[in-house]
Amino acid sequence: MTVKIVVPASSANLGPGFDSLGLAVNRYLTLEILAQNTASWQVEHELGSQVPSDEQNLIVQAALALDPDLSPLHFKVISEIPLARGLGSSSAAIVAGIKLAQHFSAKTFTDQELLEVATKIEGHPDNVAPALFGNLTISLLLNGQPKTLTATFPEIGLLAYIPDFELATKDSRSVLPAELPYKAAVRAGSVGNALVAALLTKDLDLIAELIELDGYHEPYRQKLVPHLATLRQIGHEVGAKGTYLSGAGPTVMTLLAPAKMPDFIAKAQAKGLTGEFVSLQIDQLGARVIG
Ligand SMILES: Nc1ncnc2c1ncn2[C@@H]1O[C@H](COP(=O)(O)OP(=O)(O)O)[C@@H](O)[C@H]1O
Numbered sequence: 001m002t003v004k005i006v007v008p009a010s011s012a013n014l015g016p017g018f019d020s021l022g023l024a025v026n027r028y029l030t031l032e033i034l035a036q037n038t039a040s041w042q043v044e045h046e047l048g049s050q051v052p053s054d055e056q057n058l059i060v061q062a063a064l065a066l067d068p069d070l071s072p073l074h075f076k077v078i079s080e081i082p083l084a085r086g087l088g089s090s091s092a093a094i095v096a097g098i099k100l101a102q103h104f105s106a107k108t109f110t111d112q113e114l115l116e117v118a119t120k121i122e123g124h125p126d127n128v129a130p131a132l133f134g135n136l137t138i139s140l141l142l143n144g145q146p147k148t149l150t151a152t153f154p155e156i157g158l159l160a161y162i163p164d165f166e167l168a169t170k171d172s173r174s175v176l177p178a179e180l181p182y183k184a185a186v187r188a189g190s191v192g193n194a195l196v197a198a199l200l201t202k203d204l205d206l207i208a209e210l211i212e213l214d215g216y217h218e219p220y221r222q223k224l225v226p227h228l229a230t231l232r233q234i235g236h237e238v239g240a241k242g243t244y245l246s247g248a249g250p251t252v253m254t255l256l257a258p259a260k261m262p263d264f265i266a267k268a269q270a271k272g273l274t275g276e277f278v279s280l281q282i283d284q285l286g287a288r289v290i291g
């Protein structure tokens with residue numbers, strides 16, 4: 001049986017949980033291992049000519065970061081995660097490489113080691129943690145080392161609006177300020193703390209309020225993602241439980257009961273939003289090896 005590695009997409013930040021909160025969702029990056037101990041690394045994919053097909057591929061780089069002695073493999077990448085849209089495609093690729101190395105390496109690694117290597121490559125733990133462990137993750141860097149706690153997410157539908165343009169995380173981070181005034185930082189931190197409490201106690205009304213009160217990134221990114229304000233307003237009209245910028249954008253996520261999704265989508269399309277609407281579910285397993 002062919003070995004397959006399956007890694008979920010992720011939706012990071014959840015508003016005020018910038019670089020900390022992340023949610024694993026059911027769109028997947030899959031690797032199919034075609035041959036082992038090949039002369040060189042070979043990566044088959046349909047992600048475009050800008051994505052390398054040799055050892056320079058991000059998946060291979062991540063695998064070699066975990067185990068530099070890993071023998072080359074020939075594998076195929078099948079991805080349902082759009083690139084540079086705020087659904088963690090780069091983290092899924094990194095986590096896929098790390099799980100690949102863990103599976104084929106002669107050495108053994110702990111989950112914490114996997115998290116450390118993945119976070120070092122991605123730069124922040126909020127996408128790699130849910131991609132590795134599934135569910136809702138709450139992460140931080142302590143003296144440069146990631147720590148992650150996992151929790152279940154409240155029962156509510158998730159509707160992603162995926163615009164038909166890319167926004168590289170690097171570009172979306174370039175508009176953020178280098179510093180925040182003290183009062184603004186205290187307020188943003190307290191909103192984030194209360195949001196985590198609301199998530200853990202499954203208080204949907206409080207989540208709806210707090211998830212839209214981010215002070216760390218959305219106010220600065222708003223100009224790159226004008227559809228965020230439009231979708232948030234529609235969310236208020238139909239009784240959504242909050243709308244936030246997924247990762248660095250441009251995808252916007254709305255917490256919404258499935259029965260209300262058709263009305264939300266119709267209203268958004270009437271306002272000229274031409275991207276894709278996708279109803280998502282939480283992935284509870286995280287990255288896994290099959291076969
Ligand atoms: N399966 C993959 N294989 C190799 N590189 C990938 C893969 N998926 C994503 N990447 C790299 O990650 C980049 C997108 O990362 P990023 O800008 O962080 O957006 P996001 O993670 O939100 O999709 C792509 O342009 C590509 O360079």
Ligand SMILES: N[C@@H](CCOP(=O)(O)O)C(=O)O
Binds near residue numbers: 020087124127246
């Ligand atoms: N906290 C990061 C998350 C980036 O997520 P991605 O899915 O857009 O890569 C940020 O907001 O920059």
